[in-house]
Amino acid sequence: LIHSPPHHRNKLPPGPTTIPLITNLLFLRKSFTEFESALRSYRAKYGPIITLRLGFRPGILISSPALAHQALVQNGAVFSDRPAPPATLKIISRNQHNISSAGYGPTWRLLRRNLTSEILHPSRVKSYSAARRWVLAILFERLAGESRSAAEGVRVVDHFQYAMFCLLVLMCFGDRLDEKQIRAVEKVQRELLVSSRRFQILNVWPMLGKIVFRNRWREFSQLRKSQEDVLVPLVRSRVEVVKQRKEGKVEPDKEGVVAYVDTLVDLELPDEKRKLNEGEMVGLCSEFLNGGTDTTSTALQWIMANLVKYPHVQTKLYEELYGTMGPSPQLGEEKENLVIIKEDDLQRMLYLKSVVLEGLRRHPPGHLVLPHTVTKDVEFEGYLVPKGAMINFMVADIGWDPNVWDEPMEFKPERFFTNTTDGGCGALDLFDITGSREIKMMPFGAGRRICPAAGLAMLHLEFFVANLVWYFEWTAVEGDTVDLSEKQEFTTVMKYPLRARISPRGLSQNQ
Numbered sequence: 009l010i011h012s013p014p015h016h017r018n019k020l021p022p023g024p025t026t027i028p029l030i031t032n033l034l035f036l037r038k039s040f041t042e043f044e045s046a047l048r049s050y051r052a053k054y055g056p057i058i059t060l061r062l063g064f065r066p067g068i069l070i071s072s073p074a075l076a077h078q079a080l081v082q083n084g085a086v087f088s089d090r091p092a093p094p095a096t097l098k099i100i101s102r103n104q105h106n107i108s109s110a111g112y113g114p115t116w117r118l119l120r121r122n123l124t125s126e127i128l129h130p131s132r133v134k135s136y137s138a139a140r141r142w143v144l145a146i147l148f149e150r151l152a153g154e155s156r157s158a159a160e161g162v163r164v165v166d167h168f169q170y171a172m173f174c175l176l177v178l179m180c181f182g183d184r185l186d187e188k189q190i191r192a193v194e195k196v197q198r199e200l201l202v203s204s205r206r207f208q209i210l211n212v213w214p215m216l217g218k219i220v221f222r223n224r225w226r227e228f229s230q231l232r233k234s235q236e237d238v239l240v241p242l243v244r245s246r247v248e249v250v251k252q253r254k255e256g257k258v259e260p261d262k263e264g265v266v267a268y269v270d271t272l273v274d275l276e277l278p279d280e281k282r283k284l285n286e287g288e289m290v291g292l293c294s295e296f297l298n299g300g301t302d303t304t305s306t307a308l309q310w311i312m313a314n315l316v317k318y319p320h321v322q323t324k325l326y327e328e329l330y331g332t333m334g335p336s337p338q339l340g341e342e343k344e345n346l347v348i349i350k351e352d353d354l355q356r357m358l359y360l361k362s363v364v365l366e367g368l369r370r371h372p373p374g375h376l377v378l379p380h381t382v383t384k385d386v387e388f389e390g391y392l393v394p395k396g397a398m399i400n401f402m403v404a405d406i407g408w409d410p411n412v413w414d415e416p417m418e419f420k421p422e423r424f425f426t427n428t429t430d431g432g433c434g435a436l437d438l439f440d441i442t443g444s445r446e447i448k449m450m451p452f453g454a455g456r457r458i459c460p461a462a463g464l465a466m467l468h469l470e471f472f473v474a475n476l477v478w479y480f481e482w483t484a485v486e487g488d489t490v491d492l493s494e495k496q497e498f499t500t501v502m503k504y505p506l507r508a509r510i511s512p513r514g515l516s517q518n519q
């Protein structure tokens with residue numbers, strides 16, 4: 009690794025004095041926004057790599073794009089491990105048998121490779137296009153319905169969340185599910201997500217907490233049981249489909265898509281030489297659903313909020329959509345026949361891409377990545393980074409670095425174009441969202457633990473933004489300026505959720 013001046017050797021990076029456990033409890037009482045502003049003040053005082061002692065393991069925080077690249081990409085093999093999970097995560101992940109919490113080793117590699125090659129491969133992603141159309145039609149129906157009755161504009165966030173959830177449920181359990189079944193899955197998954205902050209206290213001192221917080225532990229166990237009650241039957245029905253497929257008993261027209269569960273049935277864990285059990289499959293499905301729902305719907309809400317706040321950006325985007333696709337169609341009734349902007353069309357829309365990238369840079373759904381650790385004690389930037397330390401990266405601040413970006417807090421999609429002289433849509437700078445050559449922003453992380461679904465998430469964002477703007481004009485409610493303040497939930501969301509007027513464009517053109 010990077011060599012250091014000798015006087016720093018074996019010293020942790022600098023940072024504030026803290027009292028383990030006490031500081032931990034104090035931080036638990038603070039909001040994430042307060043916590044984040046404390047981190048910024050430490051960075052101003054101690055530099056781009058700091059130590060924060062919370063609990064018994066040192067926490068190391070990196071906040072410069074160059075150091076993030078050095079750690080995650082140049083030294084990726086060392087920095088890609090995960091720390092031992094806290095008590096509740098150990099249970100949720102079924103003892104680290106999911107992708108995000110598995111240590112850097114054969115089980116992680118198998119599960120991650122299965123997801124990327126079996127579900128996220130472009131040809132497979134294409135096979136979910138009917139599901140995307142169906143979900144878009146549901147979203148349109150809900151938005152149009154509410155916009156007729158809501159005088160104060162449509163509160164979009166719940167509709168976005170539901171749409172993303174539907175899409176991932178269909179990819180996970182197959183496209184033969186109806187809305188009632190999807191609702192049931194959503195209810196139990198959301199309960200788990202929403203209460204995750206309440207359960208954090210169970211991780212501070214697990215042994216003692218088992219007694220002191222026994223009611224909360226009971227609540228946690230009940231929630232996990234309800235999750236299995238809802239998901240296990242869905243898993244079982246897919247196991248049956250796989251069996252029948254192998255026996256050649258599924259008729260071609262009943263075949264449907266290959267679902268995530270199907271790909272898990274025959275996997276064999278390399279270390280344990282056994283197949284996944286039902287609980288582990290439920291854990292993997294839960295990771296798939298929760299990993300992709302709030303992240304994508306949060307990003308979509310931020311992007312649409314900026315399009316409402318800055319109508320000139322929306323107009324320019326609409327011009328691109330109009331130029332590529334023609335006039336907006338009238339909103340029809342039938343879900344199956346809805347005319348939509350499809351995946352292939354999106355490839356030609358460069359301004360759209362820059363709007364989505366700018367949304368992710370300015371408002372990354374996660375302001376930190378999942379905790380990393382190193383596979384062994386290493387020396388980094390002259391400091392000791394010990395095995396087991398909790399390492400994280402200040403994602404939002406990295407994307408707002410004034411040394412990398414001009415006016416970083418402004419929403420300017422044009423910044424991604426090389427020929428900005430005419431302010432037009434020239435060649436999109438070959439922007440590398442994976443940061444493999446250089447990190448300029450990292451909404452999906454970087455290196456070996458980068459979000460495996462970054463490509464799918466970009467497709468979903470481009471698909472929904474394009475169709476939402478092609479079909480509807482989005483405007484602010486009179487007297488409302490669209491407040492872009494942040495609030496921490498599972499992701500960093502809008503403190504004042506977007507309310508917008510949504511008027512079908514096709515209607516006015518055809519009248």
Ligand code: HEM
Nearest residue numbers: 107108299300303304307377378451452453457459461465
């Ligand atoms: C805009 C949408 C999304 C954003 C911003 C996002 C962001 C992230 C980030 C920051 C990480 C952590 C990287 C690290 O630890 O260094 C991550 C990991 C992960 N994401 Fe996403 N994600 C998105 C969508 C999705 C979707 C749609 C799925 C699944 C279908 C997904 C599945 C995962 C998984 C399984 C991991 C763990 C990877 C590993 O540990 O190897 N994400 N994502």
